[in-house]
Amino acid sequence: MTGPALISVLAVWAVGWFINAQLAASRVADTRIVRLLVPVIFGLTFVLIWELLVRMTGVSPIVLPPPSMIAERFANSLPILWADFQQTIIKGAMTGYVIGMICAFAVAILADRSDFLTRGILPVGGFMAALPIVGIAPIFVRWLGSDWQSKAAVVAVMVFFPILVNIVAGLRDTSAMQRDLMRTYGAGYWQTLFKLRLPAAMPFIFNGLKIATTLALIGAIVAEFFGSPTVGMGFRISTSVGRLALDMVWAEIVVAAIAGSTLYGAVAWVEGRVTFWHPSQRK
Amino acid sequence: MKSVLPILTIVGAILLIWVVAVIPMNMHLTADQAQRDGLVVTPATPAERQGYSGLGLSFANPDLIPLTYNLDRPRLPSPHQVAGEMWDTIALRNVTSRQSLVYHGWVTLSSTLVGFVIGTTLGILLAIGIVHNRAMDMSVMPWAIASQTIPILALAPMIIVMMGQFGIQGLLPKAVISAYLSFFPVVVGMVKGLRSPDAMQMDLLRTYYASASQGFWKLRLPASVPYLFASFKIGISAALVGAIVAELPTGARAGFGARMLVGDQYGNPLVTWAALFAAAITAAALVAIFTAMERLTLRRMGMAAA
Amino acid sequence: MTADTVISAQGLNLTFQTNDGPVHALKDVDLDIRKGEFVSFIGPSGCGKTTFLRCIAGLETPTGGTLTVNGMTPDQARRARAYGYVFQAAGLYPWRTIGGNVKLPLEIMGFSKAEQAERVARVLALVDLAGFEKKFPWQLSGGMQQRASIARALAFDADILLMDEPFGALDEIVRDHLNEQLLALWARTEKTIGFVTHSIPEAVYLSTKIVVMSPRPGRITDVIDSPLPKERPLDIRDSKEFIDIAHRVREGLRAGHVDD
Numbered sequence: 001m002t003g004p005a006l007i008s009v010l011a012v013w014a015v016g017w018f019i020n021a022q023l024a025a026s027r028v029a030d031t032r033i034v035r036l037l038v039p040v041i042f043g044l045t046f047v048l049i050w051e052l053l054v055r056m057t058g059v060s061p062i063v064l065p066p067p068s069m070i071a072e073r074f075a076n077s078l079p080i081l082w083a084d085f086q087q088t089i090i091k092g093a094m095t096g097y098v099i100g101m102i103c104a105f106a107v108a109i110l111a112d113r114s115d116f117l118t119r120g121i122l123p124v125g126g127f128m129a130a131l132p133i134v135g136i137a138p139i140f141v142r143w144l145g146s147d148w149q150s151k152a153a154v155v156a157v158m159v160f161f162p163i164l165v166n167i168v169a170g171l172r173d174t175s176a177m178q179r180d181l182m183r184t185y186g187a188g189y190w191q192t193l194f195k196l197r198l199p200a201a202m203p204f205i206f207n208g209l210k211i212a213t214t215l216a217l218i219g220a221i222v223a224e225f226f227g228s229p230t231v232g233m234g235f236r237i238s239t240s241v242g243r244l245a246l247d248m249v250w251a252e253i254v255v256a257a258i259a260g261s262t263l264y265g266a267v268a269w270v271e272g273r274v275t276f277w278h279p280s281q282r283k
Numbered sequence: 284m285k286s287v288l289p290i291l292t293i294v295g296a297i298l299l300i301w302v303v304a305v306i307p308m309n310m311h312l313t314a315d316q317a318q319r320d321g322l323v324v325t326p327a328t329p330a331e332r333q334g335y336s337g338l339g340l341s342f343a344n345p346d347l348i349p350l351t352y353n354l355d356r357p358r359l360p361s362p363h364q365v366a367g368e369m370w371d372t373i374a375l376r377n378v379t380s381r382q383s384l385v386y387h388g389w390v391t392l393s394s395t396l397v398g399f400v401i402g403t404t405l406g407i408l409l410a411i412g413i414v415h416n417r418a419m420d421m422s423v424m425p426w427a428i429a430s431q432t433i434p435i436l437a438l439a440p441m442i443i444v445m446m447g448q449f450g451i452q453g454l455l456p457k458a459v460i461s462a463y464l465s466f467f468p469v470v471v472g473m474v475k476g477l478r479s480p481d482a483m484q485m486d487l488l489r490t491y492y493a494s495a496s497q498g499f500w501k502l503r504l505p506a507s508v509p510y511l512f513a514s515f516k517i518g519i520s521a522a523l524v525g526a527i528v529a530e531l532p533t534g535a536r537a538g539f540g541a542r543m544l545v546g547d548q549y550g551n552p553l554v555t556w557a558a559l560f561a562a563a564i565t566a567a568a569l570v571a572i573f574t575a576m577e578r579l580t581l582r583r584m585g586m587a588a589a
Numbered sequence: 590m591t592a593d594t595v596i597s598a599q600g601l602n603l604t605f606q607t608n609d610g611p612v613h614a615l616k617d618v619d620l621d622i623r624k625g626e627f628v629s630f631i632g633p634s635g636c637g638k639t640t641f642l643r644c645i646a647g648l649e650t651p652t653g654g655t656l657t658v659n660g661m662t663p664d665q666a667r668r669a670r671a672y673g674y675v676f677q678a679a680g681l682y683p684w685r686t687i688g689g690n691v692k693l694p695l696e697i698m699g700f701s702k703a704e705q706a707e708r709v710a711r712v713l714a715l716v717d718l719a720g721f722e723k724k725f726p727w728q729l730s731g732g733m734q735q736r737a738s739i740a741r742a743l744a745f746d747a748d749i750l751l752m753d754e755p756f757g758a759l760d761e762i763v764r765d766h767l768n769e770q771l772l773a774l775w776a777r778t779e780k781t782i783g784f785v786t787h788s789i790p791e792a793v794y795l796s797t798k799i800v801v802m803s804p805r806p807g808r809i810t811d812v813i814d815s816p817l818p819k820e821r822p823l824d825i826r827d828s829k830e831f832i833d834i835a836h837r838v839r840e841g842l843r844a845g846h847v848d849d
Contacts, residue, residue, distance in 0.1 A: 017418070024418035035421065042422035063448045120289030124297075130516070130570050131563045132524045135539070138547035138555055143358065210432075217434040225440075225531050226547065233437070241440045249441045260433035483676050486648055490674040492667055493697045501693060505684045584684035585725040 005056035009049050016045030065247040073247040074254060080236070081255050088233040089259045091148035092220035096155025097212060103156065104163035104208075108171065113189070118168050125165040133158045137223035146227040155219040159212035166208025170201025203278050206271035213263040217256060301362060307337030308359035309351040314340060316354065317347055360556050368557040384542070384561045391526045391538040392565060394454045398461025399522040403515065405462070406469030413470070414477040414503065415495065424474065430467045438463075439529045457529040457538075464525040465518030472517070476510025477503045508584065512577035519569045527562060539565075595659060595749060595781045596622040596645055602653035603640060603807075613806030614640045615651065620800065620809065624748075627775055627782045629792035630800045631838060637807020638785045638800075642751050645783060646674055658749070670698060672749035673742025677757055679734035681726040681741075688713070688722035691741045698745055712740040715774060732763040736770070743778070752784045756791070765823060768794055772821055789842075793817075793834045794826060801841035811841035 020038050028034050047067045053059065054066040061069055074081070111117040137154050144150035174197055182192045224234025233252050240248040314324045314332055325343050326332055332340060341348060352361045360368075369384065376383035409427075413420045439460045446456040480502050488498050530540025539562040546554030601618040604611045615637045622628050630638035643649040644656060647663035658666035666672065673694075681690045688709050695705045713719050716736040726734055735755055742750060756764045768791060775782055786792050792799050793815070801811040816830055825831055 020422050021418040024421050029417070029421070038418070038421040039423075039425040043426065060448075063445055116289050116292070118289075119286045120291075120293035123286060123290055124293045127567060130520045131566050132520070132527055134524060135527060135543055135559045135562055138543055139552070139559075142547065142552070214432055214434060218436050221434055221437050222528055222531070225528075226544075237437060238440055241444050244444070246441060246445070253437055253441075256437050257433040261429055264432035483678065483680050486643075487674065487676065487680060488697070489648060490646055490667065490672070491694045491697045492670055497697050501697065502682070505682065508684075585686065585727075586683050 005052065008056065009052050012045060012048050012052065016041055016048075062244055062246065065250060069247050070250040070254070074251040077248065077251055081251060083231050084233045084236050084252065085255055085259065087148060087229070087231045088151070088220045088224065089217070092151030092223070092232070093155055093216040093263075095148070096152035096219065097159055097216040099152060100156035100159035100212070100216075101163055101209065104160050104167060108164055108167035109193075111168065112171055112193075118172065121168050122165060125161045125168070129161040129165060133161075134219055134222050137219070138226045141223065141227040147229055148232075151220045151223045151228075151232075154223040155216045158215045158219040162211045162215065163205075163208040166204045166211075167201065170204025171197050173204060174200050202271075202275045203280070206267065206275060209267050210264055210271070213267055214260060217260050217263070221256065298362060301359075305357070305359050305361045306341050306348055306351050309354055309357045310337045310340045310344070310347070312354055312356075312358060313347050313351045314344060317344075317350060322347070356550055357552060360553055364553060365556045365560060368553040369560060372557055373561070381537070384557060387538050387542050387558070388561055388565055391457075391523070391530065391540065391562070394457035394529075394538075395461050395519070395522045395526040395569075397454065398458035398526065399465050399519055401458065402462035402465035402522065403469045403518055406466045406514075406518075407473050407511075409466075409470050410473030410477060411499075413474050415499075420474075427467055427470045427474075431471065435467075436460075436464065436525065436528055439525065440531075443529060457526045460525040460529045461522035464521040468517040468521060469511075469514045472510045472514030473507060476507025476514075479510065480506045505584065508580060509577075509586065512573060512580070515573045515577075516570050519573060520566055523562070523566050523569065593624040594621050595624050595626075596620070596657070596783070598641075598644075598654065598656045600654035601641075601644065601651050601656055603637070603644065603649060603651045615644070616806035616808045618654070618807075618809055620812070622781060622783065622798070624781055625779050626798055627784065627796050628798045628800060629784045629786055629796040630802060631786055631789065631792045632802030632807075632842065633787070633804055635804040635807070636802040637804070638802050639753055640807060641802075642753055642783055642785050646672060646751055670745060670747060672747045672751050673745065675735075675739055675742045675750070675752040675755045677754045679726070679731075679738040681734055681737060683726055685725075686722065687718060687724050687726065687729065687737050690726065690737060691744050694741060694745050700745075708744050708746075712743045713737075715743060715777070716740045717770065730763075732759055732767060735759065736767065739771075739774075743774075748780060750780045750782045752782065754785050754787070757787070764788075764791070769823060771795065776819065789835050789838050790826060793831055793838060794821065794823075799834070799838055801838055803842070803844075810844055811837070813837055813841075 020041055023029060023034050023038050023041075026034070050064075051066045051068060054061060054064055065073075107121075111121050134154070136157060137150075140150045140153045140157075144153055171193075178196060178200070179192070182196050187195065221234040221237070224232045225238050228235040233256060237249050237252050240246070240252070311332060315329055318324045318327070318329070324332075324347070326335070335343065341351075351357070352363070357364065372382060372384040376385075378385040378389075380386060409423065413424055442460055443456045446452070446459065477499075484502060484506075485498070488502060493501070526538070527540040527543075530538040531544055539558050542558035543555050543562075546552060546556070546558065598618050598620045601615055602613075603615040604613055618637075618641060630641060632638050640649060644651050645658060645663055647658075647667035650664075656663055659669070659671050661669065661671070681687070682693070685693065691709045691712060692705050695708060700708070709722065710719070713722060716739055718733065718736055718740060721729065721733070721737075726737070729737065739752075739755065742752075756767050759767065772795060784792075784795060797815050799811075799813040799815065800809055801813070802808065803810045813834060815834060817825065817834070
């Protein structure tokens with residue numbers, strides 16, 4: 001590394017860190033704006049250092065494209081990125097997510113009436129959730145073809161187990177006292193389910209749904225590595241990597257990051273509306 | 284132990300569904316094969332059979348059902364075929380052979396473990412920094428949490444290529460992917476764990492005028508152990524997935540991911556299925572090892588009722 | 590303020606800034622505590638009794654007035670390890686045995702290994718937990734856990750013991766028993782004790798001085814010097830003197846209420 005490059009990188013780092021240290025130690029550190037500002041400054045410092053490193057040292061922009069090049073690629077490729085987004089996120093990930101979620105609810109409700117079954121489903125489901133299920137992708141691509149249907153199927157299987165386990169665990173999470181109260185009212189199974197157990201299970205269920213958003217994107221993207229039409233984020237990543245067009249790969253990763261945090265944020269937003277009463281949601 | 288029977292029931296049900304599904308899934312291939320072998324098949328030509336579903340064809344040819352379980356290249360292999368292939372490639376091959384799943388497993392496992400050790404070590408160090416430095420906490424923590432919501436696994440192919448450009452190949456690029464996949468869960472879990480002592484516990488130490496390092500070694504660190512193991516279990520499965528996916532798009536010639544790809548490309552589903560199950564068993568074993576270590580540690584620390 | 594004054598508060602004020610505006614947790618608190626006294630702070634929740642105890646411990650910083658502990662600021666006293674503090678919950682570390690928990694402050698304060706062992710044995714005997722040294726907290730009842738936390742506060746021999754509703758979570762029978770033991774312990778060790786409670790009989794039974802407090806703003810409404818003898822069997826609670834003091838405490842609490 002050359003001297004000027006090193007000095008400028010260290011200078012940028014020092015300035016960024018100095019601002020953040022000052023902000024964190026200041027009296028306004030707990031305000032919303034500062035809580036948002038500090039990570040943003042950190043991120044900008046990081047991006048700036050990346051840019052400087054690539055430009056001022058001999059690193060080839062082909063190997064590590066600077067952020068400016070990625071931004072340019074992003075801006076120039078919006079139609080392609082949009083098409084890939086629709087193919088992978090909307091058709092693959094979202095469809096699979098919804099299918100997996102519906103199946104998980106159906107199985108959980110069916111098994112719920114039997115204590116025997118739930119005691120079996122919890123450990124088996126938890127076990128399955130820890131497995132590298134994404135490996136089923138080549139099999140599903142072979143069965144269902146290379147278009148989005150196979151991706152949706154992979155996603156459905158991947159999200160099924162964590163959602164199922166959380167629903168089943170959540171439905172068991174009522175105290176004996178709460179259930180006894182329902183019994184003193186002479187409430188039946190369905191009344192108890194809808195008035196007590198489902199609402200009480202919501203924090204668990206949303207936990208599962210949030211975990212599943214990330215899994216859905218991973219499944220949809222990785223499954224495309226095994227075969228896809230000539231559109232899709234996974235397809236674009238693997239072909240661009242092959243052509244050493246890494247700026248395009250980074251642009252797709254930016255899309256994946258935006259999509260991932262948006263999906264997660266959307267589920268978390270609904271969660272806040274539904275489980276406003278839970279201690280973790282109260283302000 | 285009272286859940287053994289329910290677990291066996293669920294596993295049995297899954298196996299049963301699998302066994303039944305083999306029939307319709309493989310019926311078209313079986314019928315084509317039977318026709319070539321001169322058996323009577325209804326309807327008689329492949330073109331006519333295309334109009335039937337797998338299930339319909341099975342009802343039309345009940346005598347062909349046993350044959351669906353023994354195809355060379357089935358669409359859905361039956362459990363005994365997968366088990367046989369695994370027995371073949373795990374027990375009957377020399378472990379250094381390219382045909383041995385133990386060999387491929389070790390290739391994947393070694394980069395998983397190297398990456399896991401790097402990722403968790405860095406993760407724990409960063410968590411310690413975050414807990415003790417407010418500027419670091421406010422700068423880094425939101426990014427660590429956000430990283431849980433985005434598919435960072437998508438970076439895998441690029442890491443391989445980037446490191447390849449610098450002449451780094453083999454175990455290390457895969458280990459880097461495993462490392463960053465296990466890194467973030469460990470950071471988030473450890474920060475939670477190191478912060479788990481409540482205000483009263485922290486006040487108690489203040490009444491002793493304990494230093495920050497005493498507070499760390501005597502309270503924060505032991506209190507974080509349950510969280511640490513929870514993060515380890517998430518981290519090790521993520522690291523394994525990372526290593527497998529890292530083997531996929533790059534033409535790796537060894538490892539579970541490579542085996543899955545090879546089985547897929549050469550139309551040999553048994554290879555893919557055996558690799559998939561071997562990967563699942565590896566993941567389960569890794570998680571089981573950490574669960575056992577967790578139990579042992581917590582019991583020795585007196586944190587779990589014996 | 591006399592020569593044997595241990596804790597002295599003059600015009601003490603503490604205001605918390607909250608989202609709903611400032612809260613006057615302590616207003617113009619004056620109090621002297623002499624060496625060897627057993628002082629109870631009693632009042633409804635929000636009267637600042639716990640806040641006052643935390644100020645003495647240097648865990649909160651007053652916004653006005655002066656407060657000295659052993660002639661030092663509370664923070665200096667904390668650094669000099671001048672007091673042992675007992676919280677509402679035992680707060681024992683689940684990963685340490687009872688002996689290990691009692692040893693915790695000794696390790697932090699750098700006592701020698703031999704002295705640690707000797708002190709652990711001594712204070713556990715003092716709270717009737719000899720023989721439980723190797724047990725883990727969850728193997729003991731709630732009352733025994735709280736006794737262990739008292740032993741932990743006694744282990745480093747500070748002259749002052751600050752107790753924040755230590756028996757609040759225990760049932761009445763256990764509490765009676767612990768009160769008796771605490772008095773015996775106080776008589777033997779001659780410590781100065783500050784004790785927060787919301788139970789009138791407990792305050793009257795234990796204390797040589799009862800400080801009655803009232804909320805909004807937190808302040809002292811009455812200070813009662815108990816005429817009860819130092820020797821107090823449990824049935825002293827049926828005596829005329831006891832009932833008279835209890836009555837005066839109740840009056841003080843009620844007077845505080847009329848004000849708001």
